[in-house]
Amino acid sequence: MARRTVHDLVAEAKAEIEELSSAEAKAELDAGDAMLIDIRDIRERVEQGVIPGSVSAPRGMLEFWFDPESPYHQERFRLDGRYIFHCASGWRSALAAKVIGELGFDNVAHLETGFSGWLADGYETENIEATSKWIKRPT
Secondary structure, three states: OOOOOHHHHHHHHHHHOEEEOHHHHHHHHHHOOOEEEEOOOHHHHHHHOEOOOOEEOOHHHHHHHHOOOOOOOOOOOOOOOOEEEEOOOOHHHHHHHHHHHHOOOOOEEEEOOHHHHHHHOOOOOEOOOOOOOOOOOOO
C-alpha cells in the first residue's frame, strides 16, 4: 500500500463532508439550528479564546462522547442533532466531521477555515479561564 499523508486524509474528508464559511456557520448558530463543537485542545481554547456558545469536545474523546453505544457517551450529542465542528485551521475538524458521519450522524459540517478564519472574518470570540490545576494561563 502506498503511503498516504495527512494532506491526503484531509482532502478525502473534505470531499465527503459539508464545509461552511464563517458567515454560514454564524447564521446557523444565530438561528439556533446547530451546536458548534470546538475540538481543539483545552490549552488552545485558553490561549486563543473561544467562539461564544461553542461546546468543548476534544478530538481525542470525540467518537467516544458521540457514540450512543460508548460507555463515555454524552447525552447532549444526539443522532438527530445538527453539529458544526471546528478546530484551529479546518484540518482536524474535517476529519472529525467525517468520522462522526461514519458513526451515523448525518447532519454534520465543519468550519472550513477554522477558528483562525473566524477571527480573520472579524467575528466575536471570548476568553476562558483555565479550570484545571494542570493548565496554566500563559503569562
